[in-house]
Amino acid sequence: MLRIESLTTSLGDFSVRDISLEVRDNEYFVILGPTGAGKSVLIETIAGIHFPSSGRIVLDGRDVTRTAPWSRPVGMVYQDYMLFPHLDVGENIAFGLRQRRVPAARRREQVIEICGLLEIDHLLGRSPGSLSGGEQQRVALARALVLEPKVLLLDEPLSALDGPTRERMRAELSRVRRLTGTAVLHITHHFEDVFALADRIAIMRDGRIVQVGETGDVFLHPADRFVAEFLGIGNIIRGRSERFGSVVRITTTSGVTFSAASGTLGEVVATFHAEDVILSGAPFASSARNCLEGEVLGVVPCGSTIQVRLDVGFPLTALLTRESCHDLALSPGVRIFATFKASAVHLIPVGS
Structure with missing residues (x-):
């Protein structure tokens, strides 16, 4: 298990501050955050590229905070692969083993074994410059995994790949984690990586961790407005909540009301996903407490789905x-009813 305790690392004017988190054995842990949040600084500190000004890094019960990078039981893969152009594929993969003075015969065995696992045996004599992006990524992954790390650190490893290759590499990362049992700490800004791979996630902002949890829980229950906006939650509405029977009633700044299954009272930000809103030409019988009439403002194609923007007294998507x-013949100006459950609404106290 990797444990980070109150970690602070400063680089010039920027710092990651007071970071505490755990990556469990065989866990796939993803850190999300906007550009400049400090994700790379954090992962490079764990790798030993930067030393923290305070806090600890503990790996399998061993304090490695001040341990040299090559002596830490971690492997790292960068977005740009960082393969050595003057070495062939086999020599690149064996580089770390040579640094650790592993005997030549054993090096060859380990390189052949990891290449078999990643199905890149046929690339062994090739030069990095002759490889595709996906092949380079597999070689970089092999170079990290051949060291049998306790934790695999991935710094935006799929960002430079095209869509189909990125999808194949996600499947490969999942397969490798399953076969090796290696814990993975992966930083990204692609939500597709999160849904395909993550057991748990952390959200970073301005050098701090602002929320940690299981993937579904974080997306359904963002800790604050920043997290809700960053995760692209479709509906974020300011209002005031008060007790109303078994639920709470939110009154928006425009005076429109709707219900939430929550105990949060006072000034709030209500969030719910656009997928949780059902549109119909007339009200219909259901268990959903909220049914608001409104007008279609816009219809925006989004791949296989359509985003419909409404005015129901407040903007709703x-x-x-x-x-x-x-079937609903939706277009700007059409009157429509929007229905959503009180249980779909998450309330965040203003000021959180």
């Missing part, structure tokens, strides 16, 4: 299939 949008 729904996400529909193309078929549903066609």
Whole structure:
């Protein structure tokens, strides 16, 4: 297990501050955050490239805070692969083993073994410059995994790949984690990586961790408005909540009310996903407490789905299939009813 305790690292005017988190054995842990949040500084500190000004890094019960990078049981893969152009694939993969003075015969065995696992045996004699992006990424992954690290550190490893290659590499990372049992700490800004790979996630902002949790829980229950906006939650509404029977009633600044299954009272920000909104030409019987009439402001194609923007007394967004949008004949100016459950609404106290 990797444990980070109150870690602070300063580089010039920027710092990652008071970071505490754990990556469990065999866990796939993803750190998300906007550009400049400090994700790379954090992962490079764990790797030993930077030394922290305070705090500890503990790996399998061993304090490695001041341990040299090559003596830490971690492997690292960068976005740009960082393969040595003057070495062939086999020599690149064996580089760390040579640094550790592993005997030549054993080096060859380990290189062949990891190349078999990643299905890149046929690349062994090639030069890095002759490889595709996906092949270079597999070689960089092999170079990290051949050292049998306790934790694999991945710094935006899929960002330079095209869509289809990135999808294949996600499947490869999942397979490798399953076969090797290696814990993975992966930093990214692609939500697709999170949904495909992560057991738990952390959100970073301005050098701090602002939320940690299981993937589904963080997306459904953002800790604050920044997290909700960063995760792209479709509906974020300011209002005031008060007790109303078994639920709370939120009154928006425009005076429109809706319900939430929450105990949070006072000034709040209500969030719910566009996918949780059902549109219909007339109210219909359901268990959902919220049904608001409004006007379509815009219809925006988003791949296989359609984003519908409404005015229900406050801006509201729904996400529909193309078929549903066609059946409802939605276009700007059409009157429509928006229905959503009180349980779909998450409330964040203002000031959180």
